[in-house]
Amino acid sequence: MxxxxxxxxxxxxxxxxxxxPFMSRIGDANRVLEVCFANKSRLVLxxxxxxxxxxxxxxxxxxxxxxxxxxxxxxxxxxxxxxxSVRFSSRFGELLAEERRRHDFGVFETREAARQWxxxxxx
Numbered sequence: 001m002x003x004x005x006x007x008x009x010x011x012x013x014x015x016x017x018x019x020x021p022f023m024s025r026i027g028d029a030n031r032v033l034e035v036c037f038a039n040k041s042r043l044v045l046x047x048x049x050x051x052x053x054x055x056x057x058x059x060x061x062x063x064x065x066x067x068x069x070x071x072x073x074x075x076x077x078x079x080x081x082x083x084x085s086v087r088f089s090s091r092f093g094e095l096l097a098e099e100r101r102r103h104d105f106g107v108f109e110t111r112e113a114a115r116q117w118x119x120x121x122x123x
Contacts, residue, residue: 003035006045011119013043016050018080023052026062029069042074043118045111048081057089064095071104076121078114079107 002022003014014035016022023029032044054060070077099105103121108114 005039009119011043011122012041013045013118014041016046018047019049022050026065029066033073036075042076044075044077045114045118046079048079048086056086056092058091058095059089067105077105078118080111080114081107082109
């Protein structure tokens with residue numbers, strides 16, 4: 001299974017497999033939604049390698065399209081992205097700051113930090 005359901009400290013979330021591709025195109029956001037709806041969860045923890053190849057390049061439009069799709073269904077996404085693992089485009093930080101204010105999307109250095117953020121979203 002490409003996404004597994006994790007129940008941890010009272011929260012249920014879908015989680016990708018570290019270091020494995022999952023989304024190859026924007027439309028694969030639908031696969032994330034299917035898993036969430038089937039398992040009654042609106043929380044997702046993915047790893048940078050699970051995302052489309054141009055997700056962190058804002059000029060591609062991939063991040064915006066995927067995040068909007070998830071936002072439309074009130075799905076919150078935490079991405080584990082250790083320092084130096086991917087290169088952000090020059091404007092990605094602005095998107096990240098805006099999304100963090102909305103509590104819909106966050107990028108974290110560790111799985112534990114991402115999990116804690118997801119837990120906070122539900123409280």
